[in-house]
Amino acid sequence: MKRSVFFLSDHTGITAEILGHSLLTQFEGIEFKQTNIPFLDSKSKALKAVEQINWAAEQDAVKPLLFSTLLDNEIREIIKNSEGQLFDFFEAFIDPLEEVLNTRSTHAIGRSHGIKGYDTYKTRIDAINYALKNDDGASTRNYHVADIILIGVSRSGKTPTCLYLALQYGILAANYPLTEEDLGDAKLPAPLRPYRNRLFGLTIDAERLHQIRSERRKNSLYSSQEQCKHEVNTVEELYQRENITFLNTSSVSIEEIATTIINLTGLKRRLYG
Amino acid sequence: MKRSVFFLSDHTGITAEILGHSLLTQFEGIEFKQTNIPFLDSKSKALKAVEQINWAAEQDAVKPLLFSTLLDNEIREIIKNSEGQLFDFFEAFIDPLEEVLNTRSTHAIGRSHGIKGYDTYKTRIDAINYALKNDDGASTRNYHVADIILIGVSRSGKTPTCLYLALQYGILAANYPLTEEDLGDAKLPAPLRPYRNRLFGLTIDAERLHQIRSERRKNSLYSSQEQCKHEVNTVEELYQRENITFLNTSSVSIEEIATTIINLTGLKRRLYG
Numbered sequence: 001m002k003r004s005v006f007f008l009s010d011h012t013g014i015t016a017e018i019l020g021h022s023l024l025t026q027f028e029g030i031e032f033k034q035t036n037i038p039f040l041d042s043k044s045k046a047l048k049a050v051e052q053i054n055w056a057a058e059q060d061a062v063k064p065l066l067f068s069t070l071l072d073n074e075i076r077e078i079i080k081n082s083e084g085q086l087f088d089f090f091e092a093f094i095d096p097l098e099e100v101l102n103t104r105s106t107h108a109i110g111r112s113h114g115i116k117g118y119d120t121y122k123t124r125i126d127a128i129n130y131a132l133k134n135d136d137g138a139s140t141r142n143y144h145v146a147d148i149i150l151i152g153v154s155r156s157g158k159t160p161t162c163l164y165l166a167l168q169y170g171i172l173a174a175n176y177p178l179t180e181e182d183l184g185d186a187k188l189p190a191p192l193r194p195y196r197n198r199l200f201g202l203t204i205d206a207e208r209l210h211q212i213r214s215e216r217r218k219n220s221l222y223s224s225q226e227q228c229k230h231e232v233n234t235v236e237e238l239y240q241r242e243n244i245t246f247l248n249t250s251s252v253s254i255e256e257i258a259t260t261i262i263n264l265t266g267l268k269r270r271l272y273g
Numbered sequence: 274m275k276r277s278v279f280f281l282s283d284h285t286g287i288t289a290e291i292l293g294h295s296l297l298t299q300f301e302g303i304e305f306k307q308t309n310i311p312f313l314d315s316k317s318k319a320l321k322a323v324e325q326i327n328w329a330a331e332q333d334a335v336k337p338l339l340f341s342t343l344l345d346n347e348i349r350e351i352i353k354n355s356e357g358q359l360f361d362f363f364e365a366f367i368d369p370l371e372e373v374l375n376t377r378s379t380h381a382i383g384r385s386h387g388i389k390g391y392d393t394y395k396t397r398i399d400a401i402n403y404a405l406k407n408d409d410g411a412s413t414r415n416y417h418v419a420d421i422i423l424i425g426v427s428r429s430g431k432t433p434t435c436l437y438l439a440l441q442y443g444i445l446a447a448n449y450p451l452t453e454e455d456l457g458d459a460k461l462p463a464p465l466r467p468y469r470n471r472l473f474g475l476t477i478d479a480e481r482l483h484q485i486r487s488e489r490r491k492n493s494l495y496s497s498q499e500q501c502k503h504e505v506n507t508v509e510e511l512y513q514r515e516n517i518t519f520l521n522t523s524s525v526s527i528e529e530i531a532t533t534i535i536n537l538t539g540l541k542r543r544l545y546g
Binding site for chain 1: 276284285286287288291292294295296298299300301302303307311312336338342344358360362363365366367369370373374376378379380381383384385386387388389391394395397398401405408432433436437440484488524525526527528529532533536545
């Protein structure tokens with residue numbers, strides 16, 4: 001089964017897509033053909049969108065699904081007259097919210113993913129720069145300001161997680177790779193010792209690590225099954241011995257790693273939405 | 274006016290928060306005290322959440338707002354019996370969607386921000402590594418595989434935008450800083466010339482640039498108003514002369530820059546939701 005889906009938004013389309021995706025993942029066995037129509041901020045663009053929707057309806061011989069965060073009443077009316085089946089996020093929630101809050105909403109476009117003022121901007125950019133400068137053990141001099149320091153073997157997910165924590169939450173996240181040399185003496189590497197309570201360990205199944213490393217350096221010692229197994233065992237022993245909380249990243253997304261870390265450590269976010 | 278708000282989710286909480294925030298930004302003059310309760314996946318956690326909600330209700334003497342993407346029926350029932358006012362995203366949309374699609378939903382937890390299989394994982398990680406290796410003109414050897422190359426003066430938003438394009442959309446985004454030397458001869462720098470059709474320009478108000486650069490190097494030539502004005506004028510002239518599409522990033526968020534670039538260029542995303 002195949003079904004056309006449109007995400008309609010006045011602005012970036014990020015909210016409409018997240019809403020739609022989270023709903024569509026609840027239905028299996030249907031192939032969704034997705035089209036994103038953001039920045040739908042004029043009558044003429046709305047009429048063009050209706051043409052696209054109606055064309056899909058005709059091709060599929062079934063109503064396309066429309067997930068909308070449109071706020072402009074005139075544009076919403078135009079879309080309502082298309083051949084699509086409309087799921088209107090604001091209609092479903094804004095009216096009841098207005099009632100509960102006893103306040104009229106502003107219907108102002110571009111609020112949720114727009115800029116939030118200079119301080120928020122700066123917090124975010126500073127966190128991104130921190131993640132870049134303190135990536136992969138490149139520098140260990142600024143660990144005293146880190147909110148968290150991720151440790152783990154090469155290719156266990158440290159870098160993407162740090163970048164995500166910075167971009168989404170403004171968290172100052174450094175990461176340090178546990179290499180063969182570090183692991184040799186079965187002790188926590190010296191630069192990490194003063195910051196034990198900020199450490200969080202990542203681990204990964206040896207088989208998955210072998211797969212990931214093989215993409216980079218096929219048939220090398222680095223990517224061999226034996227080496228991967230050895231490194232993973234050694235870091236997990238280290239985590240246990242040193243009482244460092246850790247997470248296996250083999251089948252979890254970057255979002256899941258980041259939110260799990262926040263949840264397990266009680267790490268304070270510096271940015272909200 | 275102050276109001277307690279809870280984001281309730283079985284899993285990461287990302288969807289609940291984004292949907293809730295996008296609704297709350299529509300109400301001005303109310304201060305929302307936000308609490309995030311993700312990974313709400315057991316009866317005992319649900320009962321603890323109810324305690325928190327009821328405590329807030331008592332303190333505020335008004336019902337807290339609950340934005341929920343909870344899927345588990347038992348847990349939802351427990352939350353429904355709290356003193357909060359529930360806005361239930363799945364209840365609002367899943368039933369009508371089941372009817373339209375003539376299919377039962379799975380109620381499977383952790384789908385929307387979970388891992389999507391090895392290929393998707395690899396696309397994402399490759400894009401992040403590409404952004405890191407091709408940041409700030411560090412390397413220009415791999416521009417032939419770039420989906421887009423952002424250009425602009427130092428501190429105009431190139432790096433965070435490239436990282437966002439990589440993380441969210443799997444786009445291979447490089448960036449090249451237009452420096453004084455590059456701009457001297459009023460021509461496009463040599464490494465960029467073969468890739469004219471992949472270039473996208475960023476610009477920024479001189480005053481804002483002065484503010485941002487002053488945070489880094491106060492009272493320097495680099496951050497002086499004169500220098501900022503000179504650089505911005507020169508790059509804007511270059512963009513115009515060379516017919517390079519460009520965007521002023523002064524009052525737009527990273528999300529807005531990224532989605533606007535995709536929208537203006539027709540750039541193909543490699544990842545969807």
